[in-house]
Amino acid sequence: MGCAISGLGLAPKKATEAVSEEEEEEEEVHLSSEHITMIKESWKVIQEDIAKVGIIVFVRLFETHPECKDVFFLFRDVEDLERLRTSKEIRAHGLRVMSFIEKSVARLDQLDRLDSLAVELGRSHYRYCAPPKYYGYVGTEFICAVRPILKDKWTSELEKAWKTMFQYVSQLMRQGYNEAEEETKRSNSVGSSRERPDKRNTAL
Ligand code: HEM
Known part of the structure; x- marks a missing residue:
């Protein structure tokens, strides 16, 4: 069941190598044209199994990081993760996330549109109360899920390419999350009627 990859650089750090969230934010992530070509080629294969990949990613995410399950109103009380594999809701959610990946892959040649x-x-995700510290886990689980699908087409360079893409997306998501958080703080501090939505995620 395990999947040995080194993570997306967002895994918890040992005390000696601790970096602040700001430092992580400033790390430059560069997507080379070679990486973009590799991602696009591999996506053609992955695409055929996106429903399956979406389910695997989220069931594994909840297994390895149960705290992520608590963010989902519909899944937080589900104890038996095996039952989730056949749930319509997890399939639908997985497909939404995969369709985002598909759009991202399509925009790799126009990074401003991806951004x-x-x-x-x-x-x-600020509205869903899903904080940036968890985003890297999704990339890790995605890589574990697609590696067996790509079989001998999987290479360490392709792994690096997908890791970089998830780092890129996660950083921008973090930026959006922080912006939304700042805006909410500002509007609350000036006594505006705009308030942060209820802590509970009501999206599902
Ligand atoms: C790279 C990381 C992630 C990507 C690409 C991603 C993508 C998405 C997408 C495309 C949606 C559909 C709704 C929308 O477009 O706003 C969504 C919804 C949601 N995500 Fe994420 N997500 C990521 C990480 C996470 C993590 C780690 C959590 C929880 C800890 C999370 C919690 C949620 C919740 C609660 C919803 C709302 C429920 C729903 O609409 O299905 N997401 N996500």
Whole structure:
């Protein structure tokens, strides 16, 4: 069941190598044209199994990081993760996330369009109360889920390419999340009627 990859650089750090959230934010993530080509080629294969990949990613995410399950109103009380594999809701949610990945892959040649999409997604995750510290886990689980699908087409360079893409998207999501958080703080501090939505996630 385990999947040994090194993570997206967002895994918890040992005390000696601790970096602040700001430092993580400033790390430059560069998507090379070689990486973009590799991602696009591999996506053609992954695409055929997106429903399956979406389910695997979220069931594994909840197994490895149960605290993420608590963010989902519909899943937080589900104890038996095996039952989730056949749930319509997890399939639908997985497909929404995969369709975002699909759009991201399609925008890799126009990064400004990808940037705005991912920042907006981060803003919506502020409303869902899903904080940036968890975003890297999704990329890790995605890589574990697609590796067996790509079989011998999987290479360490392709892994690096997908890791970089998820780092890129996660950073922009973090930016959107932080912006939305700041705006809410500002509007609350001036006594505006705009308030942060209820802590409970009501999106599901
Ligand atoms: C790279 C990381 C992630 C991506 C690309 C992603 C993508 C998405 C997308 C496309 C949606 C559909 C709604 C929308 O477009 O706003 C969504 C919804 C949601 N996500 Fe994420 N997500 C990520 C990480 C996470 C994590 C780690 C959590 C929880 C800890 C989370 C919690 C939620 C919740 C609660 C919803 C709302 C429920 C729903 O509409 O299905 N997300 N996410």
